Amino acid sequence: MIIKGLDKELEFDFRGSVLALLKALKLNPVEHLVIVNGELAHESKHLCGNEEVKIIRVVSGG
Amino acid sequence: MKCESCGKPAVVNKYCKTCFIKYFEKEFKKGLGNLKGKSLCVAVSGGKDSLTTLYLTKKFYPKNKILALLIDEGIKGYRPHTIKSLKKYAKEWDIPYKIVKFEKPLDDIKGSRACSVCGVLRRYYLNKHARGFDVLITGHNLDDEAQATLMNVFMRYASRFKRMTMPLVTHKLFIKRIKPLRHLSEREVMAYFILKGFDTPMDECPYARSSFRDVVRTALNEFECKHPGSKLNIIKAYDSLNISNSTGHLSSCIYCNEPSSNEVCQACKILRN
Numbered sequence: 001m002i003i004k005g006l007d008k009e010l011e012f013d014f015r016g017s018v019l020a021l022l023k024a025l026k027l028n029p030v031e032h033l034v035i036v037n038g039e040l041a042h043e044s045k046h047l048c049g050n051e052e053v054k055i056i057r058v059v060s061g062g
Numbered sequence: 063m064k065c066e067s068c069g070k071p072a073v074v075n076k077y078c079k080t081c082f083i084k085y086f087e088k089e090f091k092k093g094l095g096n097l098k099g100k101s102l103c104v105a106v107s108g109g110k111d112s113l114t115t116l117y118l119t120k121k122f123y124p125k126n127k128i129l130a131l132l133i134d135e136g137i138k139g140y141r142p143h144t145i146k147s148l149k150k151y152a153k154e155w156d157i158p159y160k161i162v163k164f165e166k167p168l169d170d171i172k173g174s175r176a177c178s179v180c181g182v183l184r185r186y187y188l189n190k191h192a193r194g195f196d197v198l199i200t201g202h203n204l205d206d207e208a209q210a211t212l213m214n215v216f217m218r219y220a221s222r223f224k225r226m227t228m229p230l231v232t233h234k235l236f237i238k239r240i241k242p243l244r245h246l247s248e249r250e251v252m253a254y255f256i257l258k259g260f261d262t263p264m265d266e267c268p269y270a271r272s273s274f275r276d277v278v279r280t281a282l283n284e285f286e287c288k289h290p291g292s293k294l295n296i297i298k299a300y301d302s303l304n305i306s307n308s309t310g311h312l313s314s315c316i317y318c319n320e321p322s323s324n325e326v327c328q329a330c331k332i333l334r335n
């Protein structure tokens with residue numbers, strides 16, 4: 001799967017939940033939201049590996 | 063996971079999109095309180111928190127006098143992006159706005175304490191330019207408040223700790239402040255912002271990563287991940303202290319006449335240095 005939204009675009013072979021994806025990427029789920037195929041996805045959503053994924057860091061501003 | 067309220071697929075926390083938006087707006091309205099007939103000044107940066115605050119304030123009080131007030135600190139390559147967003151949404155939501163620039167851009171005066179300097183000056187300008195309105199509404203969220211509480215404890219800033227929700231001393235020149243996002247996390251605000259289809263640059267202030275707040279933010283988020291609910295518990299513990307303000311005397315700054323506990327206020331100390 002291609003993961004966008006981080007500093008660089010990432011190609012990652014992954015199947016599992018959104019939460020497991022964040023953990024695999026060593027990202028704190030408290031600080032990130034995940035968009036799957038254009039829709040906000042719950043941490044429990046299962047990813048098959050062929051989705052369009054965008055990770056958004058929720059921390060912004062100062 | 064299914065939505066706890068309606069059984070549809072959940073998207074955030076324990077809710078589906080519709081139920082999350084309902085929950086979020088209900089919490090915001092509770093934080094806003096009854097502002098019927100009041101004139102409202104909303105502090106905006108053009109980021110997700112303040113735009114959400116502006117949108118919902120207008121939604122719940124469409125007939126009130128509302129002004130969006132943006133303080134431009136003069137940070138190159140950062141603030142101009144969000145000013146564009148404010149202008150776009152102010153027009154779309156039919157809300158007048160005012161932009162006040164720092165007398166000296168932060169880039170020129172920051173020294174080694176950019177965030178402290180910026181904080182003092184932003185509070186100073188907001189209070190000064192919101193004058194004439196009944197209430198100043200800010201977009202501080204749960205994360206901001208929990209971080210500030212811990213920072214004041216770690217740094218032993220007793221007076222700052224006491225005045226986090228209200229000035230220690232009442233003064234006719236201090237505008238009453240309300241923080242309706244105080245019980246909603248930064249993650250929840252971002253989720254609401256996305257679900258409503260809003261958009262704004264999600265840049266981080268170039269000074270943010272070198273601040274003490276960033277250290278506390280990272281540690282607190284790691285703690286929250288392992289112990290969910292910690293941020294809310296910090297705020298609830300603070301609120302249970304029942305810190306009250308007093309009507310003691312507060313003098314005026316000899317240069318700007320703004321309320322100050324010293325002969326020269328903190329803002330003038332910075333600006334005249």
